[in-house]
Amino acid sequence: MGLLPGFSCVVLPMALALLSAASVQGGKVLVFPVDGSHWINMNLLIEGLHGRGHEVTVVRTSTSWYIKEQSPHYTSITISLSEAMNLENQDFFVEFLSKMLALQKEGASVLAFVSFYSQMLTTLSGIHHQACQVAVKMFEDKALMQSLRDAQYDVVLMDPGLPIGVLLAHELKLPTVFNVRWITSGEGHFVVAPSPVSYVPTSGCAVTDKMTFPERVKNMFHFMLNIVIDKMVVSPHYNRLAEKYLEPGTNFYQLLQGAHIWLMRVDFVFEFPRPTMPNIIYVGGFQCKPSKPLPADLEDFVQSSGEHGVIVMSLGSLVKGLPVEITNQIATAFAQLPQKVIWRLPGEPPSTLGNNTMLVKWLPQNDLLGHPKVKAFVAHGGTNGIYEAIYHKVPIVGIPLLFDQFENILRLEVRGAAKGVDVTKLTSQNFVETLQEVLHDPSYRDSMKRLSDLHRDKPMHPLDTALFWVEFVMRNKGAAHLRTESYKLPWYSYHSLDVMCLLVAVLSLLVAVIVLSIYYICSKLCRRKQKLE
Missing domain, CATH: 3.40.50.2000 (Glycogen Phosphorylase B;)
Structure with a gap:
């Protein structure tokens, strides 16, 4: 019988939750x-x-x-x-x-x-x-x-x-x-x-x-x-x-x-x-979830990277591609790396493309980021990609292009999980240096792992x-x-400007009364002194 109160504390809320869900x-x-x-x-x-x-x-x-x-x-x-x-x-x-x-x-x-x-x-x-x-x-x-x-x-x-x-x-x-x-x-x-x-x-x-x-x-x-x-x-x-x-x-x-x-x-x-x-x-x-097995062609390419691993690059769904001179610089940088690269590029292939780079029109981004051989993610800084990278513990090389992407990359840089590149100043040299820093400095992956652990540590x-x-x-x-209901208040009420105006008016009136009173008393004293003299 002593177990019943505790039992009811557990079962009744569960039953109510099930009933409410069914409703x-x-x-x-x-x-x-x-x-x-x-x-x-x-x-x-x-x-x-x-x-x-x-x-x-x-x-x-x-x-x-x-x-x-x-x-x-x-x-x-x-x-x-x-x-x-x-x-x-x-x-x-x-x-x-x-x-x-x-x-x-x-x-x-x-x-x-x-x-x-x-x-x-x-x-x-x-x-x-x-x-x-x-x-x-x-x-x-x-x-x-x-x-x-x-x-x-x-x-x-x-x-x-x-x-x-x-x-x-x-x-x-x-x-x-x-x-x-x-x-x-x-x-x-x-x-x-x-x-x-x-x-x-x-x-x-x-x-x-x-x-x-x-x-x-x-x-x-x-x-x-x-x-x-x-x-x-x-x-x-x-x-x-x-x-x-x-x-x-x-x-x-x-x-x-x-x-x-x-x-x-x-x-x-x-x-x-x-x-x-x-x-x-x-x-x-x-939107984040565990990765699924890759298509056979992608899996074979990823496995061919050996101990060096893979870099994934995608600039999101809104931009077909960067200007040709920029994609050529990026491709030149990729060609200098021992890693394999999977690059989502809907536009024209760069003329400087290396043998280590696979171009695709579409890629299973979440599944790739969850693959153990992926070492870095080159991204524009859209929130979907950022959260998937956090979830799968993949450090980012950011190339922000539009809107909030600059702020997003900055937030990860402050946390030590990414490094951004200014697309207007991008060269093959500074891009490859940034890639090598993110790939070989363990602090980037460690920082992203910490973010991932915190992100996953939730009750639901x-x-x-x-x-x-x-x-x-x-x-x-x-x-x-x-x-x-504050949104229904007039702007002056929301910021308590009417209250402040009242307080200022009352304070001003009080000061005026005090000043006038002092003036009146001083005047009376001066007149009395003059009469005595």
């Missing part, structure tokens, strides 16, 4: 993804939800690059667009990268950089305008909107990089879950959590959390710039949609901040520590954590108890 079997999830590398993460969540018995519907465009109309894991709603969005067009990123590298290499004037970034902001505005056209087509299609209401979805899962799903979820009165790292104004934390720029690096600013005074000035500049871009370039598109299709007074930014759960693709073994909130759930590296795999919280929102019709 969301057969739930309905509406998904608004973003194409490209973002889709890789979202598709994993979709497969997980489907595997747990949920019905998943994905909203995609007719020009989608990765998001297919037919899938065993979801049904799709396809919105027709007359032309592909720039985010769904690989040529856009190739052209963008080529222009940026040319400007940096030539040491262009300030005016040339201003002109380039002005064009970039125009393009950014165009991307969000195109995204809004998807929402317009959905709002204007009364039959579609009615079918969405009739479907009685339990939750909307979305990537807020293109946040049209925020508006649709509000119209459908459904709780929202974000699969997020980036939002319209940069890194997601800056919208939902306190973000002191004195030690929290701002999106676009490659600094650490230990900043010098000039770095803090630079960080503040980027912070203000991001706010201006969001308020002037991005948000107006969505506010116009809210004014037209939602109830009066609806503010897009408040809808964005009002998400129930933020599944943040972040792990603090990689990110710098910063303030957070109860409804932010950290699932960084949820990050993917299971993400799926749990999606189902939590479905079971409980939201998670409002975890969400602060």
Whole structure:
């Protein structure tokens, strides 16, 4: 009998957990993804939800690059667009990268950089305008909107990089879950959590959390710039949609901040520590998994490397290739090494390619990184590749090209697990020296091993954590108890400016009363003294 209380403490919670899990079997999830590398993460969540018995519907465009109309894991709603969005067009990123590298290499004037970034902001505005056209087509299609209401979805899962799903979820009165790292104004934390720029690096600013005074000035500049871009370039598109299709007074930014759960693709073994909130759930590296056996041709090539091992190189899914002069320098450097190299290069083969290098159009990146013969990973610094390298303990040689990649490589450099190369100054000589340093200095592999051990030391795999919280929102019709209501406050109330003004006014009045009282007393004393004289 003495065992029963302890037994019940164990069994009852387990039973309740099983009952709660069963209560969301057969739930309905509406998904608004973003194409490209973002889709890789979202598709994993979709497969997980489907595997747990949920019905998943994905909203995609007719020009989608990765998001297919037919899938065993979801049904799709396809919105027709007359032309592909720039985010769904690989040529856009190739052209963008080529222009940026040319400007940096030539040491262009300030005016040339201003002109380039002005064009970039125009393009950014165009991307969000195109995204809004998807929402317009959905709002204007009364039959579609009615079918969405009739479907009685339990939750909307979305990537807020293109946040049209925020508006649709509000119209459908459904709780929202974000699969997020980036939002319209940069890194997601800056919208939902306190973000002191004195030690929290701002999106676009490659600094650490230990900043010098000039770095803090630079960080503040980027912070203000991001706010201006969001308020002037991005948000107006969505506010116009809210004014037209939602109830009066609806503010897009408040809808964005009002998400129930933020599944943040972040792990603090990689990110710098910063303030957070109860409804932010950290699932960084949820795409990571044990490696599978390689295809026969790759396995034979890897085994042929002998004791020297293999280097893997991939620059992600958005960039077809670097300019020819850079790929030739890289190929020349690889040819000088005893290691074998597997290089994902969709573009033209370099003229200086060595016999030790295999070019492939696609490679099983996770499976290769998990192979014991892989000694280093040459990467652009995308978060998917970085987390896979951390998971499999492979040090990185970074060639950051775009967006957050510079910040990502810096974070690994600070932790001693990577070394970056400036692509505009890359030569075969400095590249081979960097490769040899990472290959032969054991500190890089030791640092990555420590990061990997910390990353894996969790009670649940990050993917299971993400799926749990999606189902939590479905079971409980939201998670409002975890969400602060501070986003509904006016900016002056949020920063307590009204309170400070009141305190200053009271203090000023008190000082004035004291000064006047002293003046009055002194005057009385002076007059009395004059009478006595």
